[in-house]
Each structure stands twice: as structure tokens, then as C-alpha cells.
Amino acid sequence: MKLIKSIVRPNKVDEVKAALEKLQISGMTVTEVRGHGKQKGHTAIYRGQEYNVSLLPKMEIEVVVPDSMADDAIKAIIEAARTGEIGDGRVFVLPVAESYKIRTGERQVD
Amino acid sequence: MGRPLTFMTESQSSPADARAARAARLEAARSELVAATVRGQGGRHAMRQYSHRMDALVQQLFADAGAVSQPVAVFALGGYGRRELCLHSDIDVLVLFAGAIVPPDERFLHAFLNPLWDLGLTVGHHVREVHEGATLEADNPEFLLALTDGRAVVGDATLLDQFVGASHVARTATRTLDALKALIAERHARFNETLYQLEPDVKDAPGGLRDLFGAQTIAKLTDPALLAQGGSGARELDDAEDFMLRVRSILHLEAKRHHNVLSHELQERAAEYLGYPGATPRQRVERFMSDYFRHARAIDRSLRWALRAAPLPLDRNLVRAADGVRFIDPRAAADRPETWLGLFQAALDGACAVSDDALSSVRQHAGKYRPEDFFQTPEQRDALLRFLTPRPGLYARLSEMHDSGLLGQMVPEFKAITCRVVRDFYHKYTVDEHTLLTIRNLERLTEPGIGPERERYARLLAELPSPELLVLALLFHDVGKWKDEDHASESTRMAQQMFERLELDDEARGVVEFLVREHLKMSLVAFRRDTEDPEIVRQFAELVAVEERLKMLCLLTLADVEAVSRETLTPWKEELLWRLYVDTYNHLTLSYGDEVIERSQSVHSDLIDGRPEDVSAEEITGFLEGLPRRYLQLFSRDAVYRHVRLSRRLTPDMVQAWMERTDAAWELTVLTHDQPFLFSNISGVLSSFGMDILRGFAFTKPDGLVVDMFHFTDEERFLELNAGGDGKVIEVLEDVIRGRVDLAARLTGREQGAFRRRLPGFAPVIHADNDSSRRYTIVEIVAENALGLLYRMSRVMSEYGCDVDLVLIATEGRRAIDVFHLTKDGRKLTPSQQQTLTGNLHRVLEGRP
Numbered sequence: 001m002k003l004i005k006s007i008v009r010p011n012k013v014d015e016v017k018a019a020l021e022k023l024q025i026s027g028m029t030v031t032e033v034r035g036h037g038k039q040k041g042h043t044a045i046y047r048g049q050e051y052n053v054s055l056l057p058k059m060e061i062e063v064v065v066p067d068s069m070a071d072d073a074i075k076a077i078i079e080a081a082r083t084g085e086i087g088d089g090r091v092f093v094l095p096v097a098e099s100y101k102i103r104t105g106e107r108q109v110d
Numbered sequence: 111m112g113r114p115l116t117f118m119t120e121s122q123s124s125p126a127d128a129r130a131a132r133a134a135r136l137e138a139a140r141s142e143l144v145a146a147t148v149r150g151q152g153g154r155h156a157m158r159q160y161s162h163r164m165d166a167l168v169q170q171l172f173a174d175a176g177a178v179s180q181p182v183a184v185f186a187l188g189g190y191g192r193r194e195l196c197l198h199s200d201i202d203v204l205v206l207f208a209g210a211i212v213p214p215d216e217r218f219l220h221a222f223l224n225p226l227w228d229l230g231l232t233v234g235h236h237v238r239e240v241h242e243g244a245t246l247e248a249d250n251p252e253f254l255l256a257l258t259d260g261r262a263v264v265g266d267a268t269l270l271d272q273f274v275g276a277s278h279v280a281r282t283a284t285r286t287l288d289a290l291k292a293l294i295a296e297r298h299a300r301f302n303e304t305l306y307q308l309e310p311d312v313k314d315a316p317g318g319l320r321d322l323f324g325a326q327t328i329a330k331l332t333d334p335a336l337l338a339q340g341g342s343g344a345r346e347l348d349d350a351e352d353f354m355l356r357v358r359s360i361l362h363l364e365a366k367r368h369h370n371v372l373s374h375e376l377q378e379r380a381a382e383y384l385g386y387p388g389a390t391p392r393q394r395v396e397r398f399m400s401d402y403f404r405h406a407r408a409i410d411r412s413l414r415w416a417l418r419a420a421p422l423p424l425d426r427n428l429v430r431a432a433d434g435v436r437f438i439d440p441r442a443a444a445d446r447p448e449t450w451l452g453l454f455q456a457a458l459d460g461a462c463a464v465s466d467d468a469l470s471s472v473r474q475h476a477g478k479y480r481p482e483d484f485f486q487t488p489e490q491r492d493a494l495l496r497f498l499t500p501r502p503g504l505y506a507r508l509s510e511m512h513d514s515g516l517l518g519q520m521v522p523e524f525k526a527i528t529c530r531v532v533r534d535f536y537h538k539y540t541v542d543e544h545t546l547l548t549i550r551n552l553e554r555l556t557e558p559g560i561g562p563e564r565e566r567y568a569r570l571l572a573e574l575p576s577p578e579l580l581v582l583a584l585l586f587h588d589v590g591k592w593k594d595e596d597h598a599s600e601s602t603r604m605a606q607q608m609f610e611r612l613e614l615d616d617e618a619r620g621v622v623e624f625l626v627r628e629h630l631k632m633s634l635v636a637f638r639r640d641t642e643d644p645e646i647v648r649q650f651a652e653l654v655a656v657e658e659r660l661k662m663l664c665l666l667t668l669a670d671v672e673a674v675s676r677e678t679l680t681p682w683k684e685e686l687l688w689r690l691y692v693d694t695y696n697h698l699t700l701s702y703g704d705e706v707i708e709r710s711q712s713v714h715s716d717l718i719d720g721r722p723e724d725v726s727a728e729e730i731t732g733f734l735e736g737l738p739r740r741y742l743q744l745f746s747r748d749a750v751y752r753h754v755r756l757s758r759r760l761t762p763d764m765v766q767a768w769m770e771r772t773d774a775a776w777e778l779t780v781l782t783h784d785q786p787f788l789f790s791n792i793s794g795v796l797s798s799f800g801m802d803i804l805r806g807f808a809f810t811k812p813d814g815l816v817v818d819m820f821h822f823t824d825e826e827r828f829l830e831l832n833a834g835g836d837g838k839v840i841e842v843l844e845d846v847i848r849g850r851v852d853l854a855a856r857l858t859g860r861e862q863g864a865f866r867r868r869l870p871g872f873a874p875v876i877h878a879d880n881d882s883s884r885r886y887t888i889v890e891i892v893a894e895n896a897l898g899l900l901y902r903m904s905r906v907m908s909e910y911g912c913d914v915d916l917v918l919i920a921t922e923g924r925r926a927i928d929v930f931h932l933t934k935d936g937r938k939l940t941p942s943q944q945q946t947l948t949g950n951l952h953r954v955l956e957g958r959p
Contacts, residue, residue, distance in 0.1 A: 009640055009642075010637060010638070010686065011637075011638050011639050011640045011641075012640075014638070032680055032682035032683070033682075034682065034685070044689070044692055044693075045696065045877060045879070045890075046692045046695070046696070047875070047890060047892050047927055048875040048876060048877030048890035048891065048892050049875050049877065049892070050877075053689065057682050057685050057686050057689075083640060083643075085642070085643075087642060
């Protein structure tokens, strides 16, 4: 199993969700996060005064998929979240050793 | 209305006969009172009888006093007003005339009053004209107190209502109460603060009749039921009153004069008259005096209670009691729904609740009335808008109004969403409560200590010139949810019904309608669109068009999202919303110069279609070409046509300027051709008349045509006090522009004064950039507002050789926020030029040479 953790633009969440659902991936965790990538935010000006907006609002979407689906899922996320501009976000892929369903205690390995 | 009275006239008989007849009538009345006193029954009943006889005498004298030129009436005041006339009491009367007193009225006065004096009565007379009611609160306190017992004896009884009606009721009542309290304290001090005097004064001593009248007056002015609710209670107080009056009658009878001290000797006489049992005078006196002190204590208890528990008079029929604001007379209030909002406004002003009994009275009667019954006059409609100004307590008061059914009667559209449930995954409350919570969220922005994240939104709210319109929009934003379809459109339709009822002006309608219709847009863009895309921001800026609407929509969105549930508005969302606000604000104020009207654009097709006959399509197109699109958002259609007409014959040296009054402020519009120092000259002329420029803008077309508009307040009341003052200002303006008058000299004294008044702790911010606009260098200045500030700043720019092409002026509290779009020799300023200019500006703003 793989944990796919994507940091995307807030307005891209719906599209990413739709793309993953198309792949029959329905379970996901969505979190409001703030951060910056390479561009380290920028300086905004309001009424003549500069203020730093280094941490940009982003959305984090986490899904756990079987290894066999990981590539498709990553591809779908990237396609759905891309605008081509700086600040489109990142996708991280982590191995998952095992997982358990809390309600039933059922163990899942890939 | 008093009934017409008819009198037997004595004027047919000789004056001497008439005098004798009157003396006989008075003597008969006095004998009656004496007989009752001797029987030990000279109390309330006997005094009423005597007062009644006195009324008849006064009525007779009034009838015999001859003709008057106008309506007049006599009112009994003080003890006579209460019908508690004792044998040697003063007769206090008010003779009230409808208008100015002229010689025949003076003759009438003499003819009326002289016989009273001839009868040996001590007359305390007051003569007033109805209009003097307007200054009643400043009248002497004894008169104000006596007036609380005023009642009509003869003549036009409505005059007293008119007299008191002309006064400021709450202020007069407060002053009367204050005077009463001071008199009580002073009197008690004379008696060493104790009622247990061995030879008490039954009138003045603590626990005496004056204390009783004092308690009754407090109740009358604040809460008629007050004395039944605490102290000794109504019954005990009644007994005490009758006892004291009986004793006083005996004192007057025995002393044969106005004498109220119950001396040892008179105590024996009083005990005898009142039939106290006992073998010896001493035993009778002891029993009698024991009763006296019992009654005096009862009066004392009630007075202390009244002083402690009396509500505070707030308005004609409103007081503030321990349990909140309430009507003094709920029955009278029930028939006057237009006064009900005052109940809630008073609670809001006093930071307290509306009392339960007032709320139940509202609940009981609200259903009888139509919405328009609550707002019958323009003033009452304005009062509703004032009430809706966000401030601590507004949510609580609106909730009381809603709970008592009043809000739904006043605003039937709101009734449609009462307890309305819309099932979705995120809303946690019924639609009505969600709506009221949005108002609570806004109100919280006016409270101190909200933290830095909210402080920025609080500042936006404080900057709004009409925050009440935002509350009105919030009240209506979801009323359309009574239907299941597109609720924003339905809410807008329902809001329009309210506009008609409240006769809202066009500007207010425009704002509220925009907010209701677009109330979902900002959250949609902020949370679901890519706001880093300049095009998205540009489109959103086009929707809101002006900064004020942007601020309002931003605050509405914040309040609305937060009212969905406790968890909905996360700091993350707050940040997204704020960033959209800032980007849009910057677009509106810094980049608008790039968006000019082009000949080929159809943005002004409405203007062309609706044009008057004397204005051609070609003229409109030619005039608009090159102006920023923002121009169309700031001026009404009629204003545009006017500008087109005036620009026709505008030669380069000509100035077209005019002033119009708008509410509490003024607007100056200037159409002319550009020339060096033009903007600083116009702003300087206004400052030289002491005008405070609050907002405005200046547009310069590429062909040099200038349209400037200044919104200002007439701080020194020059325009108010000088007829034709606007003409004078424009005359000076023309002289200054043509170089005939030295503006600097006109301003010297004023500017020094303005610098002296500068408040500490406010460093100016100056920011110049070449990135926000393709065509201009933008200089944004935030500084403490001061007379002549615009003049000084723009003068520095012109002196440096800059063309001041576009200006946006705003004032928010103490801060002036001005944005200048500049070029120098037709180009943006280089970084070093920017540095020099901002250095010069800093020097001037900081008052350095």
C-alpha cells in the first residue's frame, strides 16, 4: 500500500477528488494547511505597508491505495491539480506497512 | 380634552357684592374643613372637598376675569394639584397661555389673580406661554416638582399637554428627580437625618408629608406601580398619608396659620381631636405620638425604597429598571407601535435588556399591527436604520424582538424563515438563528480584545460610512430560503419589498441589493477559485466595483461563514478571505488607471440608449474615451450627461465647478483642463475655507480634460452661515486657478494651526511602486488626517514636476488614505525619482523644512 499525500491549491480540491473517485478511490482525508514551497511566498502590500505572506493557504489530500493503483492515482492528482504556474503544489508517496479498520479490527496488507 | 364649563357670572352684581359673595363662598368651604378637622377627620377626604370648593372659586374668577386674546387655562399645582389643600396652604397655580401674552391677557391676569389675594389666600402663581415648554428642563426645580402634580382647573386643558409635549421629557424628568433628591437630602440634613423628633414638623421632617410626596413623585415619573412593589406597601402608605393630613389640618386650625410643627402643646390638642384614649393628657400624647412615628416610619421606608429602586427615566414612556428597559405605561404603549423600537434602542444604548413585562406586552399586541404601523414617518424609518448599526447588544435585542414576534411583524419577510430548517451537511442552525448569528458575528468585531486576526476585519467595519446597511443586508440575505430554489434571487426580490416600505434612497437600495444578491460570491471566489490568477481577481473587482462594496461583502462573507457552525470559519479560511480582499482592494485602487474606456467598447451602451435628446451618442462616446472605467461606477447617468454638456464649450482656461449638499456633507465637482498644480490648488482652496476633505477622486483624460470630485464637511459652517457661500468658494477657486490669488498666503495661518493640533504616535506611510499599473507610478500615502494635507502632498508632487493624473481620496477615522497615480514627462518615475519624491513627501508630512 502507498500513502499519497498531495499539497494542492485550495480551488483544486474538488477536481482532485473527482479524479480520484473516477479511479474508485473514495476514502480520503482533506486538511486545510499553510506552507510554502520553493517560491517561499511573497510580499503583499496593503495601504502602502508591506506584509509577508510566506505561508500560503493550501489543501492537503491524503489517500491510501494499493501499490498497483498508486501510479494511476498520482497521475490523476497531478493532472487535476496542475495549472502550470508556480504554487501548484507537491505529491509525496510513502510506503504503508499495514492498516487496520478500527470498527472490525480487520487487518489489511496491500 | 376638558369638558366645556359654564359658569354663573357674578359680573352683573356690583364689585363689592361680588367680593362679598366670594368671601362668603370661601368661608363656607373653610368652615366645612374646620368642622371635619374638629371631628378628627380633616384628612384626605375633607381636603379633597376643600380643594373642590377652591376649584369652583377659581373657575368663577376665571369666568369673571374678562376676555383674553387666545386660549388660556389655569392648572392647580403642588398640594392643590394633588387636592390636598389644607386650611392655610398656599394656592399654587399655573396660568398657561397658548401664545405670546398681549395687553388684554395681562388685564385678564390681574382680574383673575387680584381677587384671590383680596380673599387673603397665599397664591403662588406661575405664568407661562406654551412654547416655553421647550426650555422646561432649565426651569426652576421647585416649579418642575410642582408641575408633576399639575391638573386642569379651568380653560383649555390641552395646553398643559402641549406645554409638556414641547419639552424633552426624559431630560426634564431626570432633572426633576435630581432636584427632588437634592431637596430631600438638604431637608433631611436640617433634621439631622432622623425622623424620631420629639417635636416633629409633619411636613418637612423625615417621614413627614414632603417625604411622602417625594416618594409619590418618584413613582409618578418612573413607575406608577413602584410604591406597591416595595417599601411599606400601598395600603400602609395610604393610612400614613391620611393620618399625617389629619394632624396637619389640626395644626393649621390650632395655630390659625401655616404651621406644621407638632409641638408638645399641640400634640396634646391633636391627641384630643383625634380621640386618643387615656386617663391623662400624657397617656393620650404617648399613644398618639407612637402612632405618629409608626406612620412616619412607613413613609420613610417607602421613600428609601423609591430612591433605591426607582427606574431611570429614558424617554416619554420609557424607564430603565433593574430588570431592564420598560414602558412606564404599557397600556398607552400598546396603542403606539411606532414607539416600540425605542424600547429596544434604549436597551441597546443602556447596554441592558428589555424587561420581561415589556416583552410580554409587545408579544401580546404585536400581531395587531402591519409593518408600516411601526414606521410611520421618515424619522421613524431612519430610526430603524440607526438601530441596525452594529454594536454590542444588537444581536441580543434583535433576538428579543424576534422572540416576542415583533421582528416578524416589522419585517414580514423575516417571518418566512422563522424556525426554517434547511437540511444540508454544514448548516447547524435554523435559518432565522443563522441570520441573527451573522449579525452577532459582526457585532463582535466592535468589541475590544478580539485579537490581531480579527482586528483587520474590525478596522474594515469601522471604516464603513453606513454599516447599518450591511446589517440590513444580513437580515435579508437568506430570507429567500423559505423557498427551495435559488435563494439569493428570492432574497433580493423580498429585500426590494422592504426598500419600498422603508422608502430607502437609491444609493442605500443599490448597496443592500448588491450585498443580498451577491452574498455567496466572495466565499465562492476566495475558497474555490484560484485567487493567485490576476484574471480571477480582476473579475471579482469588476463585480464589486468600489472599495466600500468590497469591504461590505468581505465582512458579510466573514459573518455569514462563521454563522454556519462553530467550526466552519477556520483561520485558514479567514486568511484566504483576507487575501482576496487585499488583492481586490489593490486592484480597485492601484490598477484601475489601466482600465480606460475605449471608443470601441460597449460598456456605455446603456448611457447612449437612455440619453436625453440634447446629448448625442457621439458626444458621450467622445467624452468617455480615455477616462478610467471606474468613472462610470462613481457617477450616476444624469451626472454623466451633465458632464458631457458642460464639457462641450470648455475652453482651456475655463473652470466649470459646482457644489451640492449631500446629507451632512458637501460635494464639489470640477470640470476643467489640466494644468500644473491644479489638484493641489483645488484641495488647497477647500482647506482655506476650513473644509475637511473626506473622500473624492480626480480623473485626467489623455486629452487633458479633468473631472474632480471632492466630498467634504463644512467644519467651520462657512456654507451654512453664509448665503451664497458656495459661489464664494467657487469664485476663489477660479481666482486661484488663474493665478489671481495667492493660495499659500490664504493657507499659512491655518496650516500652522493644523500642525499644532497634530496628535502623537502616528507615523505616515508612503509607498511608491511601478508594478501595480502599466501606465503610472502609484504613490500610496497613509497619514494622519489634517487640514491641508492633500494640498501639501499634491503640491510636493507638482513641484517635483509630476503630473497628478488620477487621485483617490479616502478618510477612515483619523487616517487619510490617498492614492496618487503619477507620471513625470509622460513616463513612470524611475526608482531614484521615486526615492527623491517620497523623501520630499516625508519631509513635508513630518513638518520638516
